[in-house]
Each structure stands twice: as structure tokens, then as C-alpha cells.
Amino acid sequence: MIFTFDNSENKEHLYLQVYHYYRDLILSRRLPPGSRMPSLRTCARDLHLSRTTVESAYLQLAADGYIVSRAQSGYYVTDIARQQPSPPKSQKPELPPVRYNFASSGVDRESFRFDLWQRYLKSALRQNDRLLSYGEPQGEADFRQVLSDYVRQGRNITCSPDDIVIGAGVQSLLHILCPLIRDKKTVSFPTSSFIQGSTVFSDYGFDVRYRNKDSGVIYVSPAHMTKWGEIMPVSRRMELLRHVRERNSLIIEDDFENEFVYLQKPTPSLFSLSGGRGVVYIGSFSRLLLPSIRISFMILPPELSEAYRKKSACYNQTASKAEQIALCQFIRDGHLGAQIRRLKRLYSAKMKQLLAEIQNVFGSGCRVQVGAAGTALALTIPSSRSGSELKKTARAEGLRLEILEEASGSVTLLLSCSAIPSEDFRPACELLKKLL
């Protein structure tokens, strides 16, 4: 609604406009029950109306039960909208709290040294002068230097800090990358589960396919080929590289959870195997530190690095500057390495324990798939219920599950051990068995 400020229109018309405007907002709950109405003065000033006009409207709203006046405080929205049928978006069934969460993408609460991270962030916050200006669009220079050392040591990747772009999560990086590689037209993902990635590509007009080797862009997570942590063997990595080189296509290597590969020798990255040609490497810290830290980076091969440089001033940095400064020093002091070793030990022990409990509870009546990486396993169990039924029933009992697949008479679940404490494995498995 547009308020016309034409003085020739009569006052009554104006006050009714104000009345209807707020009535609609209240009934649609866009002005929720209990919220404070703008003061008469503010409202009159902002709408360029007289105070009397606004007051008439408010008095009518109060008379009709939409708002109520509280002494010394102003007008407040009543819960009249609650008595109307609710809009669909707020209709959520009441659910009990989650007791056991096998479906969480969070991390183990024992895994992270909050005190240490707080110290680094506090020290970053003391760099007043640095925080007074916008960050470098590409990411802080010293942080990119540290990252280039980190990937050289950890992934045998040699790259210049100039080829590294930092962003707040993988999506922010893809938003910069996609326009640079638009001529590739098609992209292939290993599964349909990474919607946050495929959405960006389809938003940019790419044709999104699954497991299609002839696409212009191949998006792979070699350490996370399946959700239960199967990794891509070196022979297939070599084959893939040869294939894309022949076709002049591009690999995006999302090295997600490569740090959790339980083998003695981590498998070499596609980027290092290719010598950095035709491969974009993406690394993230959310699973290593805290999911709430939104810092990822990509390493561009020479031709894309050149194309990015021409456009770099067109993009603002998305990652928090203070968190970049803190993480830079955190890595320099060796804490990231220590954190990775701690997580690897922790998750490999938890996976072992979870396997043992599944054996105890389900015995030979189940099938388990475990990979060489990650924090989850796939459990196939006989079930008379469908996957969605089982998920719903379990949730009503406080157990959160993720369904991977279902066949007639059986369901495959993805059990993540990362956020659930290991002492809960047994009762959670027993509860699951009871529900089948």
C-alpha cells in the first residue's frame, strides 16, 4: 500500500488506509502477537501524516481487538491472529526433544578446544587497525600464504598464494567460480545429495547431471565418494585425470573430509597428481574445527587464476576477517595439525565402538558398509516399515535418523557418529531395534 500525501484527500480516508494496512499485517502475522507498534510520533513522522490521523487508526485497531494499549509503554499486538487459522508456514507438529542424533552434521563436543580458539580470536580482535578496513577481496594475504604452506605439506600441492581464493563456505566460492567456467555448460555430481553445490550451478544455467563422465565440469569429493566414507582409489584418480585431459574438461576436487582418511598413507589429491592443470581444489575447515566457522578456500589452476584476477575487484570477501586472522595464526602455531590428529583418533575410535554396538544389538541380521574415511557408516536392516515411516516413528521417540535407501523389506540408514556421544551408541541402537 502506498500512502498518498495529497492534502485534498479527506482525513477519514487516510486513517482507514492506516487501519487496513496494520490490520493486514497483524492478521498475516507479519506483525507477530506481542510485538510493539511504532509509537504514534514515529509512525506519523515516517508516513508524513498527522498524529491525529495515526491515532484514529490506532484507536480503531484497539477497539476491534487487534492491538492493546499498555500504560507508559505504547500499543502492542494482541494474539487475535492466533484465533484465526494459522498460515501454513507456522504449522509444525510438536515433537519431543532429540535424545539420540544419528543424523547430525555437527562435530563431537569433545573434539574442539574452545578455550584455545577463543584465545586466538581474542588476539585477532586486538588488531584494531586491521579490522577498521574492509578485507582483501581474495582473502587476507598472510592467511593465503599459510594455506599454501598447509596444502604443500599436507596434500603435496604446490601453489602460489595468488592462486588461492578464500570464501565463507563452498557456495561462496562456487559463486565466484561458476561465472568463470560458464563455457563448460554441463556439470556432473557423483550423487544428488550435495544440493548446495548443484543449486549454484543450475542457478548459473549449467545442465546438472549425475555420474556423467562426459560433462564439461566434473565435481568430485575423492575422500567422500559415498556418505559412508568410501574413497576414490589412486588408479581411478589417474583414469579420471586422463579422461578429462583428453576432453579438455575441468575437475572440481572438493577435498571434503580427506583429513579423516584412516589409512597410513593419505591418497594423493587430484590437484597434485595433475600438477595443478585442469583441476580446481577446494578445502574447508568446518568439519575440522567448528561447523559455525565459515571459511573455505579454493586453489585455481593458472588459466582460471588469471581470469579471476581480472574480475577480483568485482567480488567482496565473504569470510569474517577476524576469523581469518585467528585461523592464520592458529595454523602457523601448529594447532590445526594437532586438531586433525586428535579428530582422526577420536572418530576412528568412535566408528569402531559403533560397529561393535551394532554387532551386539543386531548380530547377523544386518549389513554394514564402512569406508576408509569419514564419520559415518551405512546400516541395512530388515524393516516392515517404509523409510519415511521409520524416520517419523523414530523422531517421535527422540531418535533422529537419515534414510539412505530402501528396498522391499529393508531400509538402509546412514549412522553418523560425529555428534552423538559414544555412551549413547548402545541405547540408541536398542531403541532403533525396538522400532523395527
Next chain:
Amino acid sequence: MIFTFDNSENKEHLYLQVYHYYRDLILSRRLPPGSRMPSLRTCARDLHLSRTTVESAYLQLAADGYIVSRAQSGYYVTDIARQQPSPPKSQKPELPPVRYNFASSGVDRESFRFDLWQRYLKSALRQNDRLLSYGEPQGEADFRQVLSDYVRQGRNITCSPDDIVIGAGVQSLLHILCPLIRDKKTVSFPTSSFIQGSTVFSDYGFDVRYRNKDSGVIYVSPAHMTKWGEIMPVSRRMELLRHVRERNSLIIEDDFENEFVYLQKPTPSLFSLSGGRGVVYIGSFSRLLLPSIRISFMILPPELSEAYRKKSACYNQTASKAEQIALCQFIRDGHLGAQIRRLKRLYSAKMKQLLAEIQNVFGSGCRVQVGAAGTALALTIPSSRSGSELKKTARAEGLRLEILEEASGSVTLLLSCSAIPSEDFRPACELLKKLL
């Protein structure tokens, strides 16, 4: 380069491949002087080659002066690449440090209470459980509630927290918004200066125009119509709203620096004038708090809010969760309001002082344009040099300038008072005069 692991190939061939691979990296400075080579063991393991093969390659590299061995420590890249012609990207002329910065988008170092912000961030970091999980894709719920109260009080905007989307800066929000409004096809910006905005639209295939009222999307900053702070008067706001309503087009109202409007009555927002129909409202905190805090938000009108909800699971949140939690409590406790009042006082005093110094130094030989908002003014002065010449000469003297426009015999500069301390106004103006 791809290493073939075929055992039938002879050892010499493999070692030369490794040699050439590293030589190229060193000469192109992708492996910069002084950096450590991967250890023989790591390199051999990752490339699935024997240690002997790698060692032969390293010895050859050392013999040819590309790397040097340091006892107990490994091999390091020499500065041989420095003796080669440098790649163009690292050729930057040596410049003196900046003494006076009239071109900074930073904020005044006196303007922000770092100690206070540190306290809020520290308290956010103590919420361990919350930080262990990923954030809500749309932004933290309590923060969105606080923002909806904030815009109701400050901008007379009534909206539900469900219609607010948080992101790490305006670009992150446009990356979500553009795919939802793609059918609008064309977008108009007031000037060509906001390339971070226009780039996102053109990346999504929009036809980008300037000052074209018939575009499908009209991007405006009503409190920042020109860089020197001219604001859009209410009459033009009303006219614009009527125009777009007739054409069913969409306004994106970037309310940048509306808090710095020096008038008694802030001009009402387009969003509130339209009753939230056909307008997307964007607000930011970078200029109010710290440029390094990457938090912005947009308020979607009902139809777009609905469309967003269907896709919301496809987007991860980009803004730091800890900073969202901190800012939420910071606003609740009234500190944002106090900060805005402080900044308004500070910048209005600085603008006055800058005007006075310009009068003192340039007298009647100049023309000044000042708006009703913001932190900058436009200064037109006679100059025999071209704009880019003046900028370059000034920079060589430690004075950073932004050129707005040039005519024959005169140059218009944008002087921002935000980052430069007021005691530097006089010497900076005098230096500028000397250079003309």
C-alpha cells in the same frame, strides 16, 4: 603433468618427469623462493614413486641451482626465479606509505568501541553447544527477531523474522535473490560505481543498465544517491513506487548509510512506504560497526519470501555464527542505537571541519557538493593535470585520492572524511593544493 605409474617405463624417464615438474613450478614462482620442498618420503609416497626416483630428481634440481639442501631440514627453493624476468602479476612499483587517505572506505578509529564488541564476541564464543552445529541457512532465528524489531523501530518497517535472510555482505544476499527474480531480466543501477552489485546480476544473465526506469529491477540506495550523500526526497520515492507498481517491476532498496542522514527526520524507507509490496530491503552493518564484520540482511516481500522458503535448504548461511550471536545481543542491549548516534555526531562534526579547512585552503577557487547523508563530499578544483595524473602524483607524495569526474581544466575529487583523522585535514588539503 600426470605421473604414469607404469612399472615398465624406465626409471630415468620418471625422474626427469619429476625434475621438469618442479623446475616449471619454481621458474613460474608457483613454488616461491625460500619455500620448503616436500620431503623425499612425502613426495615418494604421494606420487607412488620410489624414494630413489625422487631423490635423483631432487639432486638434479640442486645441481642446476633450483633448490638447495639445508642440513637436518630438507630442500629449499633458491631465488633462481628472481633472476628470470618476473611474471607481470608481481610487478608493482614501490610506493611510499600513505600519509593522508581521502579515498578510504574504512571507518574512523575513534568510532568503534572495540572493548565492548570483544566482550560480546567472547560471550558468544562461550555458547559451545550452539557453535558445534551448522547455522540456520536463513540466519539465526533470535537474530532475525531482533532485526525485525530494529527495522520496526528505526525504519517503520513491519516484517516477520521469517521474511529476513541474513548473509555475509550484500553480494551473498544477491546470490540468493537473483535466481528468484530472474524473470525480470533487466536491472537498473543509479551509477556504474557499485560493480560488486552489477557483477552478480550480469553473472546471472541480467541485462545491466544505468538510470533506466523501465527495467524489471530497480536497484537504488535512497540515502546514497550520489557518492557525496545526496538523498532521494520523499516525493521522488513516492513517484518511483507508483511507477514500478504500474509496471509490476521490483525495487531493491539498499538502505546503505541511511543512518548517516543528518536531518532531524530520517526519510521513510521505500519498503515502509510501499507496505512491503514490490520492494526488497537490504541493510548492512559494515559502516556502522566495522567493515570487517560481514553481516547484511534482506527483507523479502511476501511472494519472494514464499519462493525463498521453497529453496532455503539449498543455501548455506555465509555469515559467521559467532558474530551473529554477538551482534544479536549487542543490538538487544541497545548498543547499536548508541553507536549510530555516536557516528552521526562524529561524522557530522568531521564534515563541518573538512568544509572549513577546504574554505581556508582553497577559498573561492573551488566548488563543493555536500549531501544530507554520508561521510564524503565532492570537491571540484582547477587543475592543469588530468585526474589520473593528479591521483598518481598525489599517491607518490603519500596522499590517496579518488577521482569522480574531470573536465578540461578542472577535476572533481571525492574526499571521504571517515578514516582520516580530523587533525590531518589541514595538512592534507595544503598538500593537495601544492600538487595542483
